[in-house]
Amino acid sequence: MYAFEIDRPTTLADAVKALGAEESQALGGGQTLIPALKARLAAPARLVALSGVDEIKGICTADDGALCIGGGTSHADVAKGAGAYPALASLAANIGDPAVRNRGTIGGSLANNDPSACYPAAVLASGATVVTTNRQIAADDFFDGMFATALEDGEIITEVRFPVPEKASYQKFDQPASRFALVGVFVAKYPDGVRVAVTGASEDGVFRWSEAEAALSSDFSAGAVEGLSLSGDGMISDLHGSGEYRAHLVGVMTRRAVAAAG
Numbered sequence: 373m374y375a376f377e378i379d380r381p382t383t384l385a386d387a388v389k390a391l392g393a394e395e396s397q398a399l400g401g402g403q404t405l406i407p408a409l410k411a412r413l414a415a416p417a418r419l420v421a422l423s424g425v426d427e428i429k430g431i432c433t434a435d436d437g438a439l440c441i442g443g444g445t446s447h448a449d450v451a452k453g454a455g456a457y458p459a460l461a462s463l464a465a466n467i468g469d470p471a472v473r474n475r476g477t478i479g480g481s482l483a484n485n486d487p488s489a490c491y492p493a494a495v496l497a498s499g500a501t502v503v504t505t506n507r508q509i510a511a512d513d514f515f516d517g518m519f520a521t522a523l524e525d526g527e528i529i530t531e532v533r534f535p536v537p538e539k540a541s542y543q544k545f546d547q548p549a550s551r552f553a554l555v556g557v558f559v560a561k562y563p564d565g566v567r568v569a570v571t572g573a574s575e576d577g578v579f580r581w582s583e584a585e586a587a588l589s590s591d592f593s594a595g596a597v598e599g600l601s602l603s604g605d606g607m608i609s610d611l612h613g614s615g616e617y618r619a620h621l622v623g624v625m626t627r628r629a630v631a632a633a634g
Contacts, residue, residue: 376409376415376416376417376418376419377417377418377419378399378418378419378420378421379396379418379419379420379421380421380423380424381420381421381422381424381425382424382425382426383425383427384425384427384428384505384528384530387420387422387425387528388505388526388528390418390420391420391525391526391528392526393418394417395416395417395418396416396417396418396419396420396526397414397416397418397419397420398419398420398422398483398528399419399420399421399422399423400422400423400443400444400476400477400479400480400481400483401423401446401472401475401476401477401480402475402480403468403472403475403476403480404480404481404484404486405419405480405484422443422444422477422479422480422528423444425444426444427442427530428442428443428444428445428479428528428529428530428531429442429444429445429449430442430445431445431449431450431453431454433456434533437535437536438533438534438535438536439454439456439457439460439533439534439536440531440532440533440534441454441478441531441532441533441534442478442479442530442531443477443478443479443480443482443503443528443529443530443531443532444477444479445477445478445479446473446474446475446476446477447464447465447467447468447472447473447474447476447477447478447481448464448470448473448474450464450478451464451465451473456536457534457536457537457540458540459494459537459540459541459542459558459560459633460494460498460534460540460542462542463490463491463493463494463542463544463558464478464490466490466544466546466551467490467551468550468551469551478491478529478532479528479529479530479532482495482502482514482521482529482532483521483523483529484519485515485516485518485519485520485521485577485578486519486552487518487519487571487572487574487575487576487577487578487608488547488552488553488554488556488571488572489552489553489571489578490542490544490553490556490571492515492569492571492577492578493542493553493556493557493558493569493570493571493578494534494542494558494569495511495514495532495534495569496511496512496515496558496567496569496578496579496580497540497558497559497560497567497568497569497580498511498534498535498537498540498558498560498567499511499512499535499560499562499567500532500533500534500535501532501533502514502529502532503529503530503531503532503533504523504527504528504529504530505526505527505528505530506524506527509522512580515577515578517576517577518575518576518577519577520577535562537560537561537562538561538562538563539560539561539592539633539634540558540559540560540561540633541558541559541628541629541630541632541633542556542557542558542559542629543556543557543625543626543628543629543632544556544557544572544625545572545621545624545625547612552572553571553572554572554612554613554618554621555570555571555572555573555618555621555622555625556570556571556572556625557569557570557571557581557622557625557626557628557629558571558629559588559626559629559630559633561588561592561633565585565589566585566588566589566592567580567585568580568581568584568585568588568626568629569581570622570626572608572618573602573607573608573618573619573621573622574606574607574608575606575607575608576606581602581622581626583600584597584600584626587600588630592630592633593630594627594628594630594631596630597623597626597627597630598627600623601619601620601623602619602622602623603619604616604617604618604619607619
C-alpha cells in the first residue's frame with residue numbers, strides 16, 4: 373500500500389465536491405479497489421469513501437413497477453430486499469462470500485465493470501437504467517468494454533432502475549475460489565421480447581447474445597437455443613478455461629437459465 377488521503381462525506385453533495393479534487397477516486401465497498409491499491413494497479417492521491425452517504429442506499433418500487441436500488445446498497449441488502457425480482461435477489465445472494473456481500477455495493481460493481489462480475493449481466497439483460505449524479509444511462513449505452521463504462525470523472529451511480537420481467541434467471545458457472553463467474557448468463561423475458569446477457573466469457577466484457585434472444589423471443593424454451601453456438605474467438609482464455617470452453621459454457625448456462633426461469 374502507499375500513502376493517500378481519504379474523505380468520508382455523509383451527503384451526496386459533499387461526495388461530488390470531494391471528487392472534484394485532483395486525483396480523487398470514489399471508494400464504494402472496496403472489494404475491487406483495495407486489492408488494486410495493494411497491487412499498485414491504481415494510485416489515486418485521494419479516496420472518497422461513499423459508505424457514509426445514506427442517500428444512495430436502499431430499495432424501493434417506483435410507480436411504474438420498476439425496482440429501484442440505490443448505488444450504495446450492499447449485495448447482502450439486495451439479496452434480502454429485491455424480492456420483487458427473485459432472479460436479481462438470487463444473483464446477489466451468490467456473489468463472493470459473506471464478507472464480500474456485506475461490504476460490496478451494486479454501484480461499485482457496475483462502476484468497476486469487471487469482465488467476470490455478475491451485476492453487469494443483470495443490468496444488461498434487464499434493460500435497466502443507471503442513474504448518476506449527472507444523468508440517466510441506458511444499460512445498452514453504459515458498458516464500454518473490459519473495466520470501462522460511460523461514467524465520466526467524478527460521476528457517481530446513485531440508483532439502478534430495473535424493469536421487472538415476466539420470467540428471469542441467472543445461472544453462473546463459478547470459479548470456486550473467487551466465486552466470480554467463469555461464465556454467467558442472465559435471461560429475462562419481457563412482453564416485447566427476451567434479453568440474454570453474458571458475463572465472464574468475452575475479452576470485451578459483458579455482452580448480449582442476440583441470436584439467442586431472437587430464438588427465445590419466438591419460443592421461450594431451452595430447446596430453442598439447443599443448436600446455437602458461439603465462436604471461441606475473442607473469448608477469455610486463461611488457466612481456468614480456454615476461449616472454446618467458455619463459448620461452450622455460454623450455451624450450457626443459457627439453456628439452464630431458460631429452464632430455471634420456466
